[in-house]
Amino acid sequence: MATIFTKIVNGEIPCYKVAEDEKFFAFLDINPVAKGHTLVIPKVEDDYIFHLDEETYIGLHLFAKKVAAAVEKAIPCKRIGEVVLGLEVPHTHIHLIPLNQESDVDFKKPKLKLTDEEMKQIAASIAKNF
Ligand code: 5GP
Secondary structure, rough: OOOOOHHHHHOOOOOOEEEOOOEEEEEEOOOOOOOOOEEEEEEEOOHHHOOHHOOOOOOHHHHHHHHHHHHHHOOOOOEEEEEEOOOOOOOOEEEEEEEOHHHHHHOOOOOOOHHHHHHHHHHHHHHHHH
């Protein structure tokens, strides 16, 4: 069965898309820990990042680097943090999180409540800078 992220890539489930190429896809996390919290995924399904073939692993990181540069232009912050957890969704994803302080990357904190309009604006701003 397809993962929820494959359904997002295929347009079966909506998302706030920020970037895409032939092999990779980036979209806003639906429960952001910070404004601009973005997920970067390979289109190919693989549960565990360290099980990706080398080409996909490297390609994912090069794509994430470009997305991070766009997030950094769109969202004022000190830098973009990169986190890989993968405990919830079994489809490799890199979290890109705008950081001003260490606590901005605390996944146990209550998530931000952003409106549909705010999420659309953030995604559009990142996409424009990609
Ligand atoms: P992890 O697997 O890294 O522990 O967490 C999965 C992340 O994916 C969470 O931050 C969660 O908010 C996000 N997520 C889960 N389902 C969806 C979804 O349907 N759409 C989007 N945009 N993000 C999701």
